[in-house]
Amino acid sequence: MAMNPQLIGKTMPHGFAGSYARQPDMIVGTRPAGGSDxxxxxxxxxxxxxGNVVQMGAGSTAAQFVxxxxxxxxxxxxxLQQDIGQYAPKEAVxxxxxxxxxxxxxxxxxxxxxxxxLRVAANAEKPTAVVGGLEAEADGGNTVQLTNCQxxxxxxxxxxxxxxxxxxxxx
Numbered sequence: 001m002a003m004n005p006q007l008i009g010k011t012m013p014h015g016f017a018g019s020y021a022r023q024p025d026m027i028v029g030t031r032p033a034g035g036s037d038x039x040x041x042x043x044x045x046x047x048x049x050x051g052n053v054v055q056m057g058a059g060s061t062a063a064q065f066v067x068x069x070x071x072x073x074x075x076x077x078x079x080l081q082q083d084i085g086q087y088a089p090k091e092a093v094x095x096x097x098x099x100x101x102x103x104x105x106x107x108x109x110x111x112x113x114x115x116x117x118l119r120v121a122a123n124a125e126k127p128t129a130v131v132g133g134l135e136a137e138a139d140g141g142n143t144v145q146l147t148n149c150q151x152x153x154x155x156x157x158x159x160x161x162x163x164x165x166x167x168x169x170x171x
Contacts, residue, residue: 016041016071016085016102016160026099027168028070033093038086041071042103044118044134044146045095047170053093057132060120062144066170067097068163097171100152103163108136110151110161117143134163 033039034052045053046064053066071085072094087093106128107119117135121142129135135143136151148167155161 026101027097028072028099029067029095029097029171030092031066031095033087033089033091036089038088039069039093041069041085042101043069043132044103045069045093053095055132056118056120058120060118060132060144062118062146064170065118065146065148067095067165067168068101068103070094070096070101096165097168098165100162100164102160103134104159105136105151105155105161106130106133106159107139110136110153110155112151112153114151116146116149116151116163118146119143136161 031051031053033054034048034050035054037055039045039053039055044056045066045068046056046060047066048054053069055069056065069087107126108117114136115138117138119129119131119133119135119139119142122131123129123139123142126139129139129142138145148169149163149165152162152164
């Protein structure tokens with residue numbers, strides 16, 4: 001999913017997942033990455049038992065949501081794929097806790113003020129859905145609503161949409 005940063009026309013893509021979308025109403029804290037898995041730019045995060053951040057996924061609840069992994073301190077490691085980046089375990093992770101940030105929306109059509117859902121279980125009927133991914137439509141017990149978040153408009157051609165975190169959760 002390579003992005004073409006050139007613009008000629010009427011619409012402008014949102015940018016890359018994990019990039020902030022608006023200033024100055026934003027709060028970004030830094031926490032160490034926990035667990036043994038990498039954290040992708042733009043991924044929803046929760047705390048582990050040691051107070052480190054880990055990517056949300058199966059079994060996560062809306063109450064555990066801390067924020068989104070921002071791409072403030074580290075760039076992508078692959079020049080040709082600037083939209084994909086990650087933090088390794090024990091690295092410092094900038095955690096976007098309030099404000100507007102770009103994320104991937106893999107299911108549904110985000111709209112201004114629309115509800116944001118986190119996928120916590122797989123569904124074979126939703127082939128683009130990823131456990132731990134953000135979506136714009138509910139899928140029964142397979143998703144949970146992040147009640148302190150809402151979409152700030154439609155996604156671009158790369159499925160990147162602006163997510164607005166209204167209030168801090170689990171500061």
